[in-house]
Amino acid sequence: MIAVLLSLLAAAPAEGPTPLRPAQAILDDYANAVGGLQAWKRLRSVHLKRALTVTGQGASGNEEHWATADGKTRSESTLRDVGTFRQGSDGRVFWSQDPVFGLRKLEGAEQEDSRINAAWNAEPDLASLYLAIRSVPVPNQTAAEAGTDLECVELQKKLGKPSVLCFDAKTHLRVVQTGVQPSPGGDIPYRLVFGDWRSVKGIKTWYLEKMTAGPTTVEGRITSLVFDEKIPASRFNMPKP
Amino acid sequence: MGVHSQFIRRKGILYGSKARLENVLTLLRRVAPLFALSLLACAGRAPAPQPPTATPGPDAPTAMQPPAFVPLGADGGSGSQAWHPGSPRNQIREAIFTGAWTAVRDKHFDKTLGGLDWDGLRRKYQPLALAAPDEPTFYRLLNEMLGLLGQSHLQVHGPGEEPGPPPDEIASPQARTAAADAIREAGDDYGDPGLLVRIIEGKPTITRVRPGSSAAGAGLRPGFLVTHIGGRALASLPPSGRALRPVEERFRLRQLAARRLAGPVGSRVSLRCLDENDRPIEVMLERDPPPARAIQVLNMSPVVPEVASRQSGEVGILAFNVFLLQPVLGEVQKAIDGFRARGAKAIIIDLRGNPGGIGAMVIPLAARLSTAPLTLGTIVYRDFSNTLATTASLGIKPFAGRVVILTDEGSASTSEIFAAGLQEAKRAFVVGDTTAGAALGSIIEGLPGGAVVQIPVADFRTPKGMTIEGRGVQPDHRVWETRAGFLAGRDVVLDAGLDLAKASHPQ
Numbered sequence: 001m002i003a004v005l006l007s008l009l010a011a012a013p014a015e016g017p018t019p020l021r022p023a024q025a026i027l028d029d030y031a032n033a034v035g036g037l038q039a040w041k042r043l044r045s046v047h048l049k050r051a052l053t054v055t056g057q058g059a060s061g062n063e064e065h066w067a068t069a070d071g072k073t074r075s076e077s078t079l080r081d082v083g084t085f086r087q088g089s090d091g092r093v094f095w096s097q098d099p100v101f102g103l104r105k106l107e108g109a110e111q112e113d114s115r116i117n118a119a120w121n122a123e124p125d126l127a128s129l130y131l132a133i134r135s136v137p138v139p140n141q142t143a144a145e146a147g148t149d150l151e152c153v154e155l156q157k158k159l160g161k162p163s164v165l166c167f168d169a170k171t172h173l174r175v176v177q178t179g180v181q182p183s184p185g186g187d188i189p190y191r192l193v194f195g196d197w198r199s200v201k202g203i204k205t206w207y208l209e210k211m212t213a214g215p216t217t218v219e220g221r222i223t224s225l226v227f228d229e230k231i232p233a234s235r236f237n238m239p240k241p
Numbered sequence: 242m243g244v245h246s247q248f249i250r251r252k253g254i255l256y257g258s259k260a261r262l263e264n265v266l267t268l269l270r271r272v273a274p275l276f277a278l279s280l281l282a283c284a285g286r287a288p289a290p291q292p293p294t295a296t297p298g299p300d301a302p303t304a305m306q307p308p309a310f311v312p313l314g315a316d317g318g319s320g321s322q323a324w325h326p327g328s329p330r331n332q333i334r335e336a337i338f339t340g341a342w343t344a345v346r347d348k349h350f351d352k353t354l355g356g357l358d359w360d361g362l363r364r365k366y367q368p369l370a371l372a373a374p375d376e377p378t379f380y381r382l383l384n385e386m387l388g389l390l391g392q393s394h395l396q397v398h399g400p401g402e403e404p405g406p407p408p409d410e411i412a413s414p415q416a417r418t419a420a421a422d423a424i425r426e427a428g429d430d431y432g433d434p435g436l437l438v439r440i441i442e443g444k445p446t447i448t449r450v451r452p453g454s455s456a457a458g459a460g461l462r463p464g465f466l467v468t469h470i471g472g473r474a475l476a477s478l479p480p481s482g483r484a485l486r487p488v489e490e491r492f493r494l495r496q497l498a499a500r501r502l503a504g505p506v507g508s509r510v511s512l513r514c515l516d517e518n519d520r521p522i523e524v525m526l527e528r529d530p531p532p533a534r535a536i537q538v539l540n541m542s543p544v545v546p547e548v549a550s551r552q553s554g555e556v557g558i559l560a561f562n563v564f565l566l567q568p569v570l571g572e573v574q575k576a577i578d579g580f581r582a583r584g585a586k587a588i589i590i591d592l593r594g595n596p597g598g599i600g601a602m603v604i605p606l607a608a609r610l611s612t613a614p615l616t617l618g619t620i621v622y623r624d625f626s627n628t629l630a631t632t633a634s635l636g637i638k639p640f641a642g643r644v645v646i647l648t649d650e651g652s653a654s655t656s657e658i659f660a661a662g663l664q665e666a667k668r669a670f671v672v673g674d675t676t677a678g679a680a681l682g683s684i685i686e687g688l689p690g691g692a693v694v695q696i697p698v699a700d701f702r703t704p705k706g707m708t709i710e711g712r713g714v715q716p717d718h719r720v721w722e723t724r725a726g727f728l729a730g731r732d733v734v735l736d737a738g739l740d741l742a743k744a745s746h747p748q
Contacts, residue, residue: 058540102634185627215698241636
């Protein structure tokens, strides 16, 4: 009798956390889902426009962003009756200009974030982007809100705290990103949710994203996305004081 | 190299590239403006009309814009309509109540809500509010519940909240049309007769009259005591959910007077007061148009932003009525730069009656007034904190002379954060009266039915860890205003500020 019971126990599957897939495998699937590396390599520049809405607070505006494959970038976000917030890089100098902190050259963790955000698709820059990547369990809050199975990867920057990207386990598309944004006043936790994926010129990208920082959520919806537009180099120069 | 080649293992560390491909599309840059938005620190409603000083310079401040909300048509406040549980209007009430209750529960910076049984309070107040005989009672009950938290920046406003126009108020044809419509987006149709009423020596007193205004034309002068506006006595406040501090009572009566004085342009409002010899007089005042177009930022009440600057010898005097990144900040910065360029030795920043606004504006303003990095305090959110500190901005030449800040009971919220931060850093002297003690970071969210709820989402601590909420900024030099002073045409607070600005050894 005891032997029968023991054999029944042995036959029951061992319970425990599902092993995480390697980070590389998760990112490989994501790369394939968005069109693959070769599709991105064919593109040399991007110019996009977004409509911005501050959820529930009666504020709206727009964002315009330019970036080139050689690491130049500039973005301008304007919220009606609040002001225009700019950030950019000519590939060497990373700067920011806004009504609150004025015109600054970015340093430290802010510069590191800006550098990562400006990166395009250059193989030689791989080593300079993140210090390490690893698979991590899905954060509880993210799992509860996502409504779908997720796989998450933690990205550790050279400076600053890591961020966590979570992908849909079936479509392999990016769903949620959480992290901490450095600012002159300290780190600001944020949460990004992605949706409305569309294919453009052989790649797939999200047209809708919602960013929440503290009590405020801003929804950004792409209204125009143009690749390989000729963008003058002067566009990326740091504004004059 | 194939599609997997983007992953390179160097020295045992895996480098991934996929996140990078989308980096150019992410919104991480947008955290800065979000930070600015979440620092909306503005106490109460739009500022009261504030006519210029007794001796105005060429850029004296002029009237401000009244609150945006107007009573709904004939049935907005009379209570003549019965409230049925399933009626559309009751459904709106339920949605407003639930929206406000949920927003406080989910976004208030104190997750414990001061230890209150928030679910229990809903069970108690919701049926009372839904059964209220009229809109003013509905909002009073809802705000009474919110008032139990004992904080500023926590209230709900909506259509029908205020009682209808008083019986002796005469509406112009344009006003009747305006009153029947929904709230106008820019508030262009709202005006005031051009006087400021504050509590002086315990009594509602006219402290300023705008030159050329309806009030000036009626012979009203600073120092007159006001007893009734629109046929209603001004002596007491509507019931509050908690006991108010004396400065809060003065602040709220000031706001109440301003709301009663404001109304559609061209309409008229009665005023009863006592003149300089305590003789009773009654006048009918017409509401003048605002000096400029009102703007509405986020969900704040429409406001006519005003910046006034002038130089008196070596002292620059700068007054502005609200903290806004646009258009106020640019004009303020330009004024300070002008003072510096013209060799001013001191600047007086007049924040009397300034109820706050966008809290982030304190950073660039303080940066203009300090040659060294300055920490103004800490904003404590629900889940994180952020320090309000100036940074070195390229191309900025700060003003290095003496700074004096004028305050009164109407200086609230961002005004207090600014004054407290500079005072503790010993960068400015504060002159006047204790401030309102209403310094919390807040957001204003829309609710169904045109209502809005203001929720405190952040606490504020000075660099020394002090709170301003419930305490106010104590002036370095307290100035006692008197009726006699106003009757004599003096601005004793400004006079004290000028004395301090010019003193060789200020104390």
